[in-house]
Amino acid sequence: MATAAAAPAHVAPSTKSSLREDLTCAICCDLFREPVMLACMHHFCKSCISRYWRGTQGPVTCPQCRKEFTCRQFQTNYLVAAMVEKVRATTSDTYIQNLEKQLRETLESHRLRREDYINSIRRDKDKMDTIKRLGADLQARVKGEFRALHQILHDEEMCMLEQLRREQEEELEKVQRHLEAVKLAVRELEENIKALQQASAATDNIILSELPQLRPCVQVDNAPQFDSNGFSNKYMAPLQYITWRKMFSCLKPGPCPLTFDVDTAHPSIRVSRDKTVAVECDCMMSYTEHNKRFLQCVNILAAQGFQSGRHYWEVEVGSKPKWDLGVASEGVDRHSRIKLSPESGYWTLRLRNRNEYSAGTQPWMRLQLGSSPQRVGVFLDCEERRVSFYNADDMSLLYSFTNGPRGKVFPFFSPCISGSSQEPQPIKLLHYPPVALSG
Numbered sequence: 217m218a219t220a221a222a223a224p225a226h227v228a229p230s231t232k233s234s235l236r237e238d239l240t241c242a243i244c245c246d247l248f249r250e251p252v253m254l255a256c257m258h259h260f261c262k263s264c265i266s267r268y269w270r271g272t273q274g275p276v277t278c279p280q281c282r283k284e285f286t287c288r289q290f291q292t293n294y295l296v297a298a299m300v301e302k303v304r305a306t307t308s309d310t311y312i313q314n315l316e317k318q319l320r321e322t323l324e325s326h327r328l329r330r331e332d333y334i335n336s337i338r339r340d341k342d343k344m345d346t347i348k349r350l351g352a353d354l355q356a357r358v359k360g361e362f363r364a365l366h367q368i369l370h371d372e373e374m375c376m377l378e379q380l381r382r383e384q385e386e387e388l389e390k391v392q393r394h395l396e397a398v399k400l401a402v403r404e405l406e407e408n409i410k411a412l413q414q415a416s417a418a419t420d421n422i423i424l425s426e427l428p429q430l431r432p433c434v435q436v437d438n439a440p441q442f443d444s445n446g447f448s449n450k451y452m453a454p455l456q457y458i459t460w461r462k463m464f465s466c467l468k469p470g471p472c473p474l475t476f477d478v479d480t481a482h483p484s485i486r487v488s489r490d491k492t493v494a495v496e497c498d499c500m501m502s503y504t505e506h507n508k509r510f511l512q513c514v515n516i517l518a519a520q521g522f523q524s525g526r527h528y529w530e531v532e533v534g535s536k537p538k539w540d541l542g543v544a545s546e547g548v549d550r551h552s553r554i555k556l557s558p559e560s561g562y563w564t565l566r567l568r569n570r571n572e573y574s575a576g577t578q579p580w581m582r583l584q585l586g587s588s589p590q591r592v593g594v595f596l597d598c599e600e601r602r603v604s605f606y607n608a609d610d611m612s613l614l615y616s617f618t619n620g621p622r623g624k625v626f627p628f629f630s631p632c633i634s635g636s637s638q639e640p641q642p643i644k645l646l647h648y649p650p651v652a653l654s655g
Contacts, residue, residue: 239300242280243268248300252290256283259296316416319427323412329433330405333398336439340395343442344388350444351384354451361455372459380451387447390440401434408433445618452602454528454595458611471593472529473647474627477519478503480550482510485631488642491519495642496631512553517544518627518645527596529627530608532644534590537570539643540630543596543603545621562628563603563617565592575615583615591646594627596620608646 241248243264250262258280260268269276275284305311355377362373408430415428457471475491483500487493494516503509510516518529533539540556542564548554556562557578564576571588574580591608601620606613631643 235299236303239296239303247304248296251293251296251300253293253296254278254283254290255285256281259293260290262290262292265290315427319412319416322427323409323416326405326409326412330402330409333402333405333436336398336436337395337402340391340398340439343439344391344395346444347384347387347391347442347447350448351380354380354448358451358455362459369459369463372462376451376455383447387442391442394437394439397434397436401436404431404434407431445616449604449613449616452597452600452616453604453606453611453613454526454593457528457593457595471646471648472520472527474518474520474529474645476629476645477508477517477626479506480508480510480515480517480626482514482516484514484633485516487516492645492647493642494629494631496633496640508550510550512551513630514633515540515544515550515628515630517629521546521624521626522596522598523624524598526598528593530591530593530646530648531629532591532646533567534641534644535570535588536567536631536641536643537634538566538568538632540564540566540576540628540632541592541643542576542594542605542628543621543625544628546624546626558617558619558621561621563620564628565605565615573614575617581615585614586612589614596625598625 236247239247239251241251241259241261241264243260246261248259248261251259252262252265253259254265256278258278260279265279268279269288275286276288277284358373358376358380362369362376411428411430476487476494478487478491481487481494481501481503483503484496485494486497486501496514508517531541533541542556542562544563545561548561554560555578556564556566556576558576559578562576566574566576566580568574573583573585575583585607587607589607589609592614593606593608593611595602595604595606597604597620601622602616602618603620604613604616629643631640634640
Protein backbone atom coordinates (compact mmCIF):
# COMPACT_ATOMS: atom_id res chain seq x y z
CA MET A 217 0.00 0.00 0.00
CA ALA A 218 1.54 3.32 -1.08
CA THR A 219 1.72 6.20 1.38
CA ALA A 220 -0.20 9.44 0.92
CA ALA A 221 2.96 11.29 -0.03
CA ALA A 222 3.65 8.82 -2.80
CA ALA A 223 0.15 8.97 -4.30
CA PRO A 224 0.37 10.14 -7.95
CA ALA A 225 -1.06 13.58 -8.81
CA HIS A 226 -1.93 12.81 -12.43
CA VAL A 227 -3.30 9.84 -14.28
CA ALA A 228 -1.11 8.55 -17.10
CA PRO A 229 -2.01 5.82 -19.61
CA SER A 230 0.97 3.67 -18.49
CA THR A 231 -0.35 3.54 -14.88
CA LYS A 232 -4.08 3.66 -15.57
CA SER A 233 -6.31 3.31 -12.53
CA SER A 234 -3.26 3.09 -10.23
CA LEU A 235 -4.42 6.07 -8.19
CA ARG A 236 -7.82 4.49 -7.58
CA GLU A 237 -6.16 1.21 -6.61
CA ASP A 238 -3.86 2.98 -4.15
CA LEU A 239 -6.88 4.65 -2.57
CA THR A 240 -8.88 1.40 -2.28
CA CYS A 241 -9.39 -0.29 1.09
CA ALA A 242 -7.97 -3.83 1.12
CA ILE A 243 -10.84 -4.96 3.34
CA CYS A 244 -13.96 -3.64 1.57
CA CYS A 245 -12.27 -3.28 -1.85
CA ASP A 246 -13.82 0.15 -2.31
CA LEU A 247 -12.52 3.69 -2.06
CA PHE A 248 -11.54 4.66 1.47
CA ARG A 249 -14.20 6.09 3.74
CA GLU A 250 -12.66 7.97 6.67
CA PRO A 251 -9.18 6.54 5.87
CA VAL A 252 -6.96 5.81 8.87
CA MET A 253 -3.29 4.80 8.93
CA LEU A 254 -1.79 2.09 11.12
CA ALA A 255 1.70 2.23 12.55
CA CYS A 256 2.86 0.06 9.63
CA MET A 257 1.78 2.85 7.25
CA HIS A 258 -1.07 0.86 5.68
CA HIS A 259 -4.45 2.52 5.21
CA PHE A 260 -7.97 1.20 5.75
CA CYS A 261 -11.45 2.52 6.22
CA LYS A 262 -11.98 3.41 9.85
CA SER A 263 -15.12 1.25 10.02
CA CYS A 264 -13.43 -1.64 8.18
CA ILE A 265 -10.41 -1.88 10.47
CA SER A 266 -12.62 -1.44 13.55
CA ARG A 267 -14.87 -4.26 12.41
CA TYR A 268 -11.82 -6.40 11.48
CA TRP A 269 -10.40 -6.09 15.00
CA ARG A 270 -13.76 -6.57 16.74
CA GLY A 271 -13.81 -9.69 18.88
CA THR A 272 -10.01 -10.15 18.74
CA GLN A 273 -8.44 -10.86 22.12
CA GLY A 274 -4.96 -9.63 22.84
CA PRO A 275 -2.69 -8.13 20.14
CA VAL A 276 -4.22 -7.17 16.78
CA THR A 277 -2.61 -7.45 13.34
CA CYS A 278 -2.52 -5.48 10.08
CA PRO A 279 -4.75 -7.21 7.52
CA GLN A 280 -2.05 -6.68 4.86
CA CYS A 281 1.38 -7.16 6.37
CA ARG A 282 0.23 -9.14 9.52
CA LYS A 283 2.31 -6.95 11.79
CA GLU A 284 1.12 -7.22 15.40
CA PHE A 285 0.17 -4.24 17.54
CA THR A 286 -0.31 -4.40 21.29
CA CYS A 287 -2.81 -1.56 21.24
CA ARG A 288 -5.55 -0.68 18.83
CA GLN A 289 -4.37 2.73 17.65
CA PHE A 290 -4.65 4.42 14.30
CA GLN A 291 -4.72 7.98 13.08
CA THR A 292 -6.93 9.72 10.53
CA ASN A 293 -5.09 10.65 7.31
CA TYR A 294 -6.72 13.86 6.08
CA LEU A 295 -4.52 14.10 2.98
CA VAL A 296 -5.58 10.67 1.77
CA ALA A 297 -9.20 11.55 2.66
CA ALA A 298 -8.99 14.66 0.46
CA MET A 299 -7.49 12.64 -2.41
CA VAL A 300 -10.24 10.05 -2.07
CA GLU A 301 -12.92 12.74 -2.29
CA LYS A 302 -11.23 14.20 -5.37
CA VAL A 303 -11.07 10.82 -7.08
CA ARG A 304 -14.66 10.12 -6.11
CA ALA A 305 -15.74 13.48 -7.55
CA THR A 306 -13.73 13.12 -10.77
CA THR A 307 -15.13 9.71 -11.46
CA SER A 308 -18.74 10.85 -11.33
CA ASP A 309 -20.73 10.71 -14.56
CA THR A 310 -21.51 14.44 -14.49
CA TYR A 311 -17.87 15.40 -14.08
CA ILE A 312 -16.73 13.10 -16.88
CA GLN A 313 -19.45 14.40 -19.19
CA ASN A 314 -18.49 18.02 -18.48
CA LEU A 315 -14.82 17.26 -19.01
CA GLU A 316 -15.50 15.48 -22.30
CA LYS A 317 -17.64 18.41 -23.44
CA GLN A 318 -14.86 20.84 -22.56
CA LEU A 319 -12.39 18.64 -24.41
CA ARG A 320 -14.57 18.63 -27.52
CA GLU A 321 -15.11 22.40 -27.39
CA THR A 322 -11.43 23.12 -26.92
CA LEU A 323 -10.53 20.80 -29.78
CA GLU A 324 -13.08 22.46 -32.06
CA SER A 325 -11.84 25.91 -31.04
CA HIS A 326 -8.29 24.96 -31.98
CA ARG A 327 -9.44 23.49 -35.26
CA LEU A 328 -11.34 26.67 -36.15
CA ARG A 329 -8.40 28.85 -35.19
CA ARG A 330 -6.06 26.71 -37.25
CA GLU A 331 -8.43 27.09 -40.23
CA ASP A 332 -8.44 30.87 -39.75
CA TYR A 333 -4.66 30.93 -39.73
CA ILE A 334 -4.45 28.70 -42.80
CA ASN A 335 -6.80 31.08 -44.61
CA SER A 336 -4.64 33.98 -43.44
CA ILE A 337 -1.57 32.25 -44.86
CA ARG A 338 -3.38 31.86 -48.17
CA ARG A 339 -4.30 35.56 -48.19
CA ASP A 340 -0.74 36.56 -47.29
CA LYS A 341 0.63 34.50 -50.16
CA ASP A 342 -1.89 36.07 -52.55
CA LYS A 343 -0.91 39.50 -51.23
CA MET A 344 2.76 38.73 -51.78
CA ASP A 345 2.01 37.68 -55.36
CA THR A 346 0.17 40.98 -55.87
CA ILE A 347 3.08 42.96 -54.46
CA LYS A 348 5.56 41.11 -56.68
CA ARG A 349 3.36 41.47 -59.76
CA LEU A 350 2.74 45.15 -59.10
CA GLY A 351 6.41 45.70 -58.37
CA ALA A 352 7.34 44.08 -61.68
CA ASP A 353 4.80 46.23 -63.55
CA LEU A 354 6.11 49.37 -61.92
CA GLN A 355 9.68 48.44 -62.76
CA ALA A 356 8.72 48.04 -66.39
CA ARG A 357 7.02 51.44 -66.33
CA VAL A 358 10.00 53.10 -64.69
CA LYS A 359 12.36 51.57 -67.24
CA GLY A 360 10.13 52.70 -70.11
CA GLU A 361 10.15 56.28 -68.84
CA PHE A 362 13.88 56.37 -68.42
CA ARG A 363 14.63 54.81 -71.80
CA ALA A 364 13.18 57.97 -73.39
CA LEU A 365 15.83 60.02 -71.64
CA HIS A 366 18.72 57.80 -72.82
CA GLN A 367 22.07 57.46 -71.19
CA ILE A 368 22.21 60.91 -69.64
CA LEU A 369 19.40 59.84 -67.28
CA HIS A 370 20.80 56.41 -66.52
CA ASP A 371 21.85 57.34 -62.98
CA GLU A 372 18.39 58.72 -62.22
CA GLU A 373 16.77 55.54 -63.47
CA MET A 374 18.98 53.31 -61.32
CA CYS A 375 18.28 55.47 -58.29
CA MET A 376 14.53 55.21 -58.78
CA LEU A 377 14.64 51.46 -59.32
CA GLU A 378 16.69 50.96 -56.18
CA GLN A 379 14.15 52.94 -54.19
CA LEU A 380 11.33 50.86 -55.64
CA ARG A 381 13.21 47.65 -54.84
CA ARG A 382 13.70 48.70 -51.21
CA GLU A 383 10.06 49.65 -50.82
CA GLN A 384 8.95 46.40 -52.41
CA GLU A 385 11.26 44.44 -50.10
CA GLU A 386 9.88 46.34 -47.10
CA GLU A 387 6.32 45.46 -48.09
CA LEU A 388 7.27 41.83 -48.71
CA GLU A 389 9.13 41.68 -45.42
CA LYS A 390 6.04 42.90 -43.54
CA VAL A 391 3.91 40.18 -45.09
CA GLN A 392 6.70 37.57 -44.69
CA ARG A 393 6.96 38.32 -40.96
CA HIS A 394 3.22 37.92 -40.58
CA LEU A 395 3.30 34.73 -42.65
CA GLU A 396 5.98 33.19 -40.42
CA ALA A 397 4.06 34.22 -37.29
CA VAL A 398 0.90 32.58 -38.58
CA LYS A 399 2.80 29.41 -39.52
CA LEU A 400 4.27 29.26 -36.01
CA ALA A 401 0.80 29.72 -34.53
CA VAL A 402 -0.50 26.89 -36.69
CA ARG A 403 2.31 24.59 -35.55
CA GLU A 404 1.58 25.34 -31.89
CA LEU A 405 -2.12 24.72 -32.44
CA GLU A 406 -1.42 21.46 -34.23
CA GLU A 407 0.68 20.29 -31.24
CA ASN A 408 -2.21 21.19 -28.93
CA ILE A 409 -4.70 19.47 -31.21
CA LYS A 410 -2.53 16.36 -31.22
CA ALA A 411 -2.41 16.36 -27.40
CA LEU A 412 -6.14 16.93 -27.17
CA GLN A 413 -6.86 14.17 -29.67
CA GLN A 414 -4.66 11.76 -27.72
CA ALA A 415 -6.45 12.69 -24.51
CA SER A 416 -9.80 12.32 -26.23
CA ALA A 417 -8.90 8.87 -27.55
CA ALA A 418 -7.68 7.77 -24.15
CA THR A 419 -10.85 8.71 -22.23
CA ASP A 420 -12.31 5.27 -22.96
CA ASN A 421 -9.53 3.53 -21.01
CA ILE A 422 -8.57 5.96 -18.27
CA ILE A 423 -10.12 8.33 -15.81
CA LEU A 424 -9.36 11.84 -17.03
CA SER A 425 -8.98 14.23 -14.09
CA GLU A 426 -7.93 17.32 -16.04
CA LEU A 427 -7.07 18.58 -19.53
CA PRO A 428 -3.65 17.68 -20.88
CA GLN A 429 -0.87 20.22 -20.70
CA LEU A 430 -1.23 22.55 -23.72
CA ARG A 431 1.25 24.89 -25.32
CA PRO A 432 0.36 28.58 -24.90
CA CYS A 433 -1.33 29.80 -28.06
CA VAL A 434 0.78 32.26 -30.03
CA GLN A 435 -0.93 35.62 -30.49
CA VAL A 436 -0.75 36.80 -34.09
CA ASP A 437 -1.14 40.46 -34.99
CA ASN A 438 -3.53 41.52 -37.70
CA ALA A 439 -2.25 41.01 -41.22
CA PRO A 440 -0.36 44.09 -42.47
CA GLN A 441 -2.36 46.19 -44.84
CA PHE A 442 -0.99 46.70 -48.35
CA ASP A 443 -2.08 49.92 -50.07
CA SER A 444 -1.44 49.23 -53.73
CA ASN A 445 -2.38 52.78 -54.66
CA GLY A 446 -0.05 54.27 -52.07
CA PHE A 447 2.70 51.86 -53.21
CA SER A 448 2.12 52.77 -56.86
CA ASN A 449 1.52 56.51 -56.73
CA LYS A 450 5.18 57.51 -56.69
CA TYR A 451 5.92 55.34 -59.72
CA MET A 452 2.72 56.09 -61.61
CA ALA A 453 3.66 59.77 -61.48
CA PRO A 454 4.92 61.79 -64.49
CA LEU A 455 8.47 60.54 -63.97
CA GLN A 456 9.88 62.22 -67.04
CA TYR A 457 8.58 65.56 -65.88
CA ILE A 458 9.91 65.08 -62.34
CA THR A 459 13.32 64.32 -63.78
CA TRP A 460 13.02 67.25 -66.17
CA ARG A 461 12.76 69.56 -63.18
CA LYS A 462 16.30 68.47 -62.42
CA MET A 463 17.48 68.41 -66.04
CA PHE A 464 15.26 70.91 -67.82
CA SER A 465 17.15 71.11 -71.09
CA CYS A 466 16.99 67.35 -71.73
CA LEU A 467 13.21 66.94 -71.52
CA LYS A 468 11.37 66.31 -74.78
CA PRO A 469 8.49 67.07 -74.92
CA GLY A 470 7.67 69.49 -72.11
CA PRO A 471 4.36 70.07 -70.34
CA CYS A 472 1.20 70.73 -72.35
CA PRO A 473 0.99 74.39 -73.45
CA LEU A 474 -2.67 74.88 -72.54
CA THR A 475 -4.84 77.88 -73.33
CA PHE A 476 -8.22 78.88 -71.94
CA ASP A 477 -11.31 78.31 -74.04
CA VAL A 478 -13.08 81.69 -73.92
CA ASP A 479 -16.29 80.12 -75.22
CA THR A 480 -16.58 78.18 -71.92
CA ALA A 481 -15.80 81.09 -69.58
CA HIS A 482 -18.44 82.23 -67.11
CA PRO A 483 -19.29 85.92 -67.72
CA SER A 484 -17.59 86.82 -64.40
CA ILE A 485 -14.22 85.59 -65.74
CA ARG A 486 -11.92 87.80 -67.78
CA VAL A 487 -9.37 86.01 -69.98
CA SER A 488 -6.09 87.57 -71.12
CA ARG A 489 -5.35 88.19 -74.77
CA ASP A 490 -2.96 85.24 -74.98
CA LYS A 491 -5.55 83.05 -73.21
CA THR A 492 -3.18 81.97 -70.44
CA VAL A 493 -4.55 84.14 -67.60
CA ALA A 494 -8.04 84.03 -66.10
CA VAL A 495 -9.27 86.31 -63.31
CA GLU A 496 -12.61 87.11 -61.70
CA CYS A 497 -14.09 90.51 -62.44
CA ASP A 498 -16.83 92.64 -60.90
CA CYS A 499 -18.57 93.43 -64.14
CA MET A 500 -20.07 90.82 -66.41
CA MET A 501 -18.14 90.26 -69.63
CA SER A 502 -20.10 90.67 -72.87
CA TYR A 503 -19.28 87.24 -74.26
CA THR A 504 -21.27 85.87 -77.17
CA GLU A 505 -23.80 83.21 -76.34
CA HIS A 506 -22.47 79.69 -76.66
CA ASN A 507 -23.82 76.32 -75.50
CA LYS A 508 -20.37 75.47 -74.09
CA ARG A 509 -20.40 78.41 -71.65
CA PHE A 510 -20.78 77.99 -67.88
CA LEU A 511 -23.71 80.12 -66.74
CA GLN A 512 -24.23 79.35 -63.03
CA CYS A 513 -20.72 78.57 -61.72
CA VAL A 514 -17.57 80.66 -62.18
CA ASN A 515 -15.77 78.02 -64.23
CA ILE A 516 -13.71 77.80 -67.39
CA LEU A 517 -12.15 74.95 -69.43
CA ALA A 518 -8.98 74.70 -71.48
CA ALA A 519 -9.28 74.63 -75.24
CA GLN A 520 -7.30 71.39 -75.39
CA GLY A 521 -9.09 68.12 -74.59
CA PHE A 522 -7.65 64.62 -74.05
CA GLN A 523 -9.01 61.10 -74.31
CA SER A 524 -5.83 59.03 -74.60
CA GLY A 525 -2.21 59.13 -73.53
CA ARG A 526 -0.59 60.88 -70.57
CA HIS A 527 -0.60 64.64 -70.10
CA TYR A 528 0.77 67.11 -67.61
CA TRP A 529 0.28 70.82 -67.12
CA GLU A 530 0.97 73.40 -64.44
CA VAL A 531 -1.18 76.20 -63.06
CA GLU A 532 0.06 79.16 -61.07
CA VAL A 533 -2.35 79.94 -58.26
CA GLY A 534 -0.06 82.23 -56.24
CA SER A 535 -1.59 83.26 -52.93
CA LYS A 536 -5.22 83.19 -54.05
CA PRO A 537 -7.50 82.45 -51.06
CA LYS A 538 -9.75 80.08 -53.00
CA TRP A 539 -9.76 78.17 -56.28
CA ASP A 540 -10.72 74.87 -57.94
CA LEU A 541 -8.82 73.04 -60.67
CA GLY A 542 -8.59 69.59 -62.22
CA VAL A 543 -10.35 67.95 -65.18
CA ALA A 544 -13.97 67.79 -66.34
CA SER A 545 -15.74 65.39 -68.68
CA GLU A 546 -16.76 66.87 -72.01
CA GLY A 547 -20.46 66.34 -71.31
CA VAL A 548 -20.76 68.08 -67.91
CA ASP A 549 -23.79 70.27 -67.29
CA ARG A 550 -22.61 73.85 -67.80
CA HIS A 551 -25.91 75.64 -67.23
CA SER A 552 -26.78 74.45 -63.69
CA ARG A 553 -25.18 74.75 -60.27
CA ILE A 554 -23.61 71.33 -59.63
CA LYS A 555 -21.36 69.98 -56.88
CA LEU A 556 -17.90 69.20 -58.18
CA SER A 557 -17.41 65.45 -57.75
CA PRO A 558 -16.46 62.43 -59.88
CA GLU A 559 -20.14 61.46 -59.95
CA SER A 560 -20.87 64.77 -61.68
CA GLY A 561 -17.91 64.43 -64.07
CA TYR A 562 -15.31 66.48 -62.16
CA TRP A 563 -11.99 65.39 -60.63
CA THR A 564 -10.69 68.42 -58.78
CA LEU A 565 -8.50 69.86 -56.04
CA ARG A 566 -9.75 72.91 -54.19
CA LEU A 567 -8.68 75.62 -51.77
CA ARG A 568 -10.88 77.54 -49.36
CA ASN A 569 -10.03 80.18 -46.74
CA ARG A 570 -6.40 80.38 -47.88
CA ASN A 571 -5.25 77.13 -46.20
CA GLU A 572 -8.11 74.59 -46.34
CA TYR A 573 -7.24 72.14 -49.11
CA SER A 574 -9.64 69.39 -50.12
CA ALA A 575 -9.97 66.68 -52.74
CA GLY A 576 -13.19 67.08 -54.72
CA THR A 577 -14.77 63.84 -53.54
CA GLN A 578 -18.30 63.52 -52.20
CA PRO A 579 -18.13 64.50 -49.40
CA TRP A 580 -14.96 66.59 -49.65
CA MET A 581 -11.79 65.03 -48.27
CA ARG A 582 -9.68 67.48 -46.27
CA LEU A 583 -5.96 67.33 -47.02
CA GLN A 584 -3.15 68.15 -44.62
CA LEU A 585 -0.39 69.73 -46.71
CA GLY A 586 3.06 70.58 -45.44
CA SER A 587 3.12 73.86 -47.37
CA SER A 588 0.83 75.93 -49.58
CA PRO A 589 1.68 75.33 -53.24
CA GLN A 590 2.11 78.41 -55.39
CA ARG A 591 1.98 76.26 -58.52
CA VAL A 592 -0.05 73.10 -58.94
CA GLY A 593 0.79 70.35 -61.43
CA VAL A 594 -1.99 68.16 -62.85
CA PHE A 595 -1.17 64.76 -64.32
CA LEU A 596 -3.77 62.92 -66.41
CA ASP A 597 -3.21 59.29 -67.39
CA CYS A 598 -6.12 58.32 -69.62
CA GLU A 599 -5.21 54.64 -69.89
CA GLU A 600 -4.73 54.18 -66.15
CA ARG A 601 -7.67 56.50 -65.38
CA ARG A 602 -5.62 58.53 -62.92
CA VAL A 603 -5.83 62.21 -62.11
CA SER A 604 -3.04 63.34 -59.78
CA PHE A 605 -2.13 66.70 -58.28
CA TYR A 606 1.37 67.83 -57.32
CA ASN A 607 3.02 70.74 -55.62
CA ALA A 608 4.95 71.88 -58.68
CA ASP A 609 7.71 73.42 -56.58
CA ASP A 610 8.94 70.10 -55.18
CA MET A 611 6.72 67.59 -57.10
CA SER A 612 5.26 66.19 -53.88
CA LEU A 613 1.99 64.37 -54.42
CA LEU A 614 -1.04 66.24 -53.06
CA TYR A 615 -3.78 63.79 -54.04
CA SER A 616 -4.52 61.14 -56.67
CA PHE A 617 -7.85 59.92 -58.05
CA THR A 618 -7.39 56.29 -59.06
CA ASN A 619 -10.83 55.83 -60.61
CA GLY A 620 -10.60 58.65 -63.10
CA PRO A 621 -12.62 59.68 -66.13
CA ARG A 622 -13.55 57.72 -69.21
CA GLY A 623 -13.80 59.38 -72.59
CA LYS A 624 -12.75 62.91 -73.49
CA VAL A 625 -11.93 65.36 -70.71
CA PHE A 626 -10.78 68.98 -70.54
CA PRO A 627 -8.56 70.75 -68.01
CA PHE A 628 -10.89 72.56 -65.60
CA PHE A 629 -10.40 75.79 -63.63
CA SER A 630 -12.37 78.05 -61.32
CA PRO A 631 -10.84 81.31 -60.04
CA CYS A 632 -13.91 81.56 -57.73
CA ILE A 633 -15.41 84.76 -56.36
CA SER A 634 -13.19 85.86 -53.49
CA GLY A 635 -15.64 88.40 -52.04
CA SER A 636 -12.78 90.46 -50.57
CA SER A 637 -11.96 94.10 -51.06
CA GLN A 638 -8.52 93.26 -52.40
CA GLU A 639 -7.82 93.15 -56.08
CA PRO A 640 -8.60 89.68 -57.48
CA GLN A 641 -5.63 87.48 -58.20
CA PRO A 642 -5.44 85.50 -61.46
CA ILE A 643 -4.95 81.85 -62.38
CA LYS A 644 -2.14 81.43 -64.90
CA LEU A 645 -1.37 78.57 -67.29
CA LEU A 646 2.39 77.99 -67.28
CA HIS A 647 4.34 77.13 -70.42
CA TYR A 648 7.85 75.62 -70.51
CA PRO A 649 9.61 77.20 -72.30
CA PRO A 650 7.41 80.28 -72.74
CA VAL A 651 5.73 80.41 -76.14
CA ALA A 652 4.28 83.39 -77.93
CA LEU A 653 0.60 82.91 -78.56
CA SER A 654 -1.46 85.21 -80.69
CA GLY A 655 -4.83 86.33 -79.30
